[in-house]
Amino acid sequence: MSAQPQSRDTAARRWRGGYAVLYLAFLYVPILVLPVFSFNDSIFVSFPLKEFTTKWYAQLAGQPALFDALANSLKVAIFSAVFSTLLGIFAAKAMTRYRFPLQRPAFALVMLPLVIPEIILGLSLLIMVNRIGLSLSLYTVSIGHVLLCVPFAVAVLLSRFEGFDRSLEEASLDLGESAWMTFWRVTFPIVFPGIVSSLLLTFTISFDEFIIAFFLTGSETTLPVHIWSQLRFPQRLPSVLALGTLLLVASTLLIILAEWLRRRGIQPDKQPDM
Amino acid sequence: MANSDAFIDIRAVSKRFGSVTAVDGVDLAIRQGEFFSLLGASGCGKTTLLRMIAGFEMPTEGDILIDGQVMTDVPANRRPTNMVFQNYAIFPHLTVRDNIAYGLRKDGLPRADLDRKVDAALEMIKLSGYGARRSTELSGGQRQRVALARALIKRPKVLLLDEPLGALDKKLRETMQLELRQIQDEIGITFVFVTHDQEEALTMSCRVAVMAQGRVMQVATPRELYETPNSRAVASFIGTMNFFEATTKGIEGERLLLDAQGLGGIAAPVPGWQVNGKAVVAIRPEKLQLSLDRPQGEVSAAQGTILNSTYLGDRSHFHVRLDGVEAPIAVSAQNVERSMRDDLDDGTPVWLSWRDTAMVVLPG
Ligand SMILES: Nc1ncnc2c1ncn2[C@@H]1O[C@H](COP(=O)(O)OP(=O)(O)OP(=O)(O)O)[C@@H](O)[C@H]1O
Ligand SMILES: [Mg+2]
Numbered sequence: 001m002s003a004q005p006q007s008r009d010t011a012a013r014r015w016r017g018g019y020a021v022l023y024l025a026f027l028y029v030p031i032l033v034l035p036v037f038s039f040n041d042s043i044f045v046s047f048p049l050k051e052f053t054t055k056w057y058a059q060l061a062g063q064p065a066l067f068d069a070l071a072n073s074l075k076v077a078i079f080s081a082v083f084s085t086l087l088g089i090f091a092a093k094a095m096t097r098y099r100f101p102l103q104r105p106a107f108a109l110v111m112l113p114l115v116i117p118e119i120i121l122g123l124s125l126l127i128m129v130n131r132i133g134l135s136l137s138l139y140t141v142s143i144g145h146v147l148l149c150v151p152f153a154v155a156v157l158l159s160r161f162e163g164f165d166r167s168l169e170e171a172s173l174d175l176g177e178s179a180w181m182t183f184w185r186v187t188f189p190i191v192f193p194g195i196v197s198s199l200l201l202t203f204t205i206s207f208d209e210f211i212i213a214f215f216l217t218g219s220e221t222t223l224p225v226h227i228w229s230q231l232r233f234p235q236r237l238p239s240v241l242a243l244g245t246l247l248l249v250a251s252t253l254l255i256i257l258a259e260w261l262r263r264r265g266i267q268p269d270k271q272p273d274m
Numbered sequence: 275m276a277n278s279d280a281f282i283d284i285r286a287v288s289k290r291f292g293s294v295t296a297v298d299g300v301d302l303a304i305r306q307g308e309f310f311s312l313l314g315a316s317g318c319g320k321t322t323l324l325r326m327i328a329g330f331e332m333p334t335e336g337d338i339l340i341d342g343q344v345m346t347d348v349p350a351n352r353r354p355t356n357m358v359f360q361n362y363a364i365f366p367h368l369t370v371r372d373n374i375a376y377g378l379r380k381d382g383l384p385r386a387d388l389d390r391k392v393d394a395a396l397e398m399i400k401l402s403g404y405g406a407r408r409s410t411e412l413s414g415g416q417r418q419r420v421a422l423a424r425a426l427i428k429r430p431k432v433l434l435l436d437e438p439l440g441a442l443d444k445k446l447r448e449t450m451q452l453e454l455r456q457i458q459d460e461i462g463i464t465f466v467f468v469t470h471d472q473e474e475a476l477t478m479s480c481r482v483a484v485m486a487q488g489r490v491m492q493v494a495t496p497r498e499l500y501e502t503p504n505s506r507a508v509a510s511f512i513g514t515m516n517f518f519e520a521t522t523k524g525i526e527g528e529r530l531l532l533d534a535q536g537l538g539g540i541a542a543p544v545p546g547w548q549v550n551g552k553a554v555v556a557i558r559p560e561k562l563q564l565s566l567d568r569p570q571g572e573v574s575a576a577q578g579t580i581l582n583s584t585y586l587g588d589r590s591h592f593h594v595r596l597d598g599v600e601a602p603i604a605v606s607a608q609n610v611e612r613s614m615r616d617d618l619d620d621g622t623p624v625w626l627s628w629r630d631t632a633m634v635v636l637p638g
């Protein structure tokens with residue numbers, strides 16, 4: 001009635017707006033430092049900014065060790081993505097399609113790595129690998145990454161499998177298709193977007209994972225470990241920033257793609273109100 | 275129990291899920307070309323029985339035969355049945371056309387033949403022009419029809435329908451009931467139709483099996499179910515029924531003598547079951563007449579008071595209190611004249627009367 005409630009309303013809105021801006025700044029300003037200094041013509045990361053340059057990016061091309069590390073990381077990430085997604089499919093299917101004793105505790109155990117500190121995971125894996133007598137290699141890194149990625153894969157796939165109506169498969173069987181053709185013509189197309197987004201997400205997680213890779217890596221290093229080792233040399237820092245910028249862009253694109261696929265996949269399932 | 279005229283022969287079939295007995299020793303003989311309904315309250319095992327016919331559940335005991343063949347080892351995708359699911363189970367990633375054509379892949383038809391078949395199916399369900407639509411862009415009634423076409427295009431020997439009209443509003447439901455009946459008449463396929471709506475079962479079916487707690491209580495035509503239910507459970511499930519506890523006094527020719535609470539000494543037609551002292555007399559509301567004076571002629575009568583009345587246009591409903599009967603007696607009267615029954619205010623003493631043939635005697 002009076003103007004008071006309304007002005008209080010705008011004040012509240014202003015506060016909320018301010019909070020949102022601060023929050024976003026807190027999140028993204030540090031990340032933005034990376035691209036900004038990667039174009040700065042100085043080996044020191046400090047203000048004021050100097051000339052604009054792309055020479056740090058050019059310098060990246062002349063580092064064979066970096067490309068080896070990149071190739072290693074791709075290998076590990078692809079392996080981890082495929083394997084953890086596969087395991088995730090089994091787990092999600094078990095969670096949504098069947099009822100068995102100790103289902104909930106089993107599920108909790110599958111998701112537990114989400115909350116175990118990575119440093120603990122890395123350390124315990126290292127001890128384990130040493131006890132068994134495996135030598136550290138890209139394989140050990142991959143195993144660690146699968147462990148880390150499975151809960152993420154399960155989380156993504158679960159939403160997909162939960163929305164999947166069991167009677168669709170029965171309808172397909174009823175219409176004369178075999179179990180295999182039913183999987184191929186019904187189950188797979190419907191859960192496919194979920195599988196793709198799980199692959200993309202786990203790929204990204206593995207690709208930029210540092211702690212576990214650091215513990216479990218042998219003579220061949222992954223990209224994040226390589227980058228970390230480069231930080232000892234101050235003159236290499238700007239090119240590391242350039243590399244970081246490229247990775248940042250690539251990861252962001254991948255995640256956007258994954259999310260887009262996930263949403264696109266969910267939409268057709270929406271049942272119109274009857 | 276060999277039934278020569280049974281197209282679907284269900285023999286002593288039981289299904290248990292752990293400790294729950296969903297279907298309990300069911301024998302049914304469904305004839306070819308019949309519109310057969312399974313009717314019963316929620317949880318009585320209708321869906322489970324239907325799913326066993328379709329091959330999605332295996333009977334714990336007993337056998338199901340279709341067209342003389344034992345189905346026990348035949349998987350769902352090889353059975354001569356198709357199903358319309360309760361939620362329709364339309365494939366969300368396919369168009370209407372592809373949904374309908376789904377089951378025809380194996381037939382390896384030439385493209386033109388396939389298209390012709392699907393077009394014909396679309397026409398049958400009055401959705402010509404909707405073929406290219408995403409199946410998610412359909413209304414409830416349209417989805418129901420697509421599910422029907424998708425199943426019928428396979429030319430099954432038996433069509434199974436699990437409450438296919440449950441999700442539709444009343445008006446659409448009545449339209450679809452008619453359409454389903456018409457389609458069934460035209461193509462002559464055996465329909466097994468699950469519903470918990472007794473009115474739907476009565477209007478659509480050739481015969482109805484009334485189920486309760488996993489058992490079949492009675493299998494009969496709609497008329498028989500209504501006029502001569504075989505138990506109190508069936509009688510109260512189908513329509514409204516007044517019950518009077520009674521003790522039998524003996525048989526006199528064609529008539530059974532009883533002493534019924536609220537009705538006094540009466541004589542009813544002898545029932546088909548062995549009478550042994552206790553019984554229940556059942557009378558439908560529309561078979562009771564109301565009058566202010568004691569009626570004359572070949573009728574039995576009892577005196578009571580009007581509890582309340584409801585005017586429904588074409589007819590009126592009354593509740594009447596009879597001495598010795600706890601539940602109010604329901605009476606339904608056609609309003610064949612304009613100013614009828616204006617005089618029957620609440621509390622008015624009235625006479626209830628009925629013909630002896632109106633009574634059904636049920637096991638007590
Ligand atoms: N897969 C199952 N596992 C355990 N119990 C089940 C299963 N399917 C059905 N039941 C039980 O069997 C009984 C009969 O179920 P059913 O679905 O056949 O009933 P219905 O008559 O179709 O009921 P509604 O009208 O609610 O659909 C119920 O008590 C149900 O809980
Ligand atoms: Mg059911």
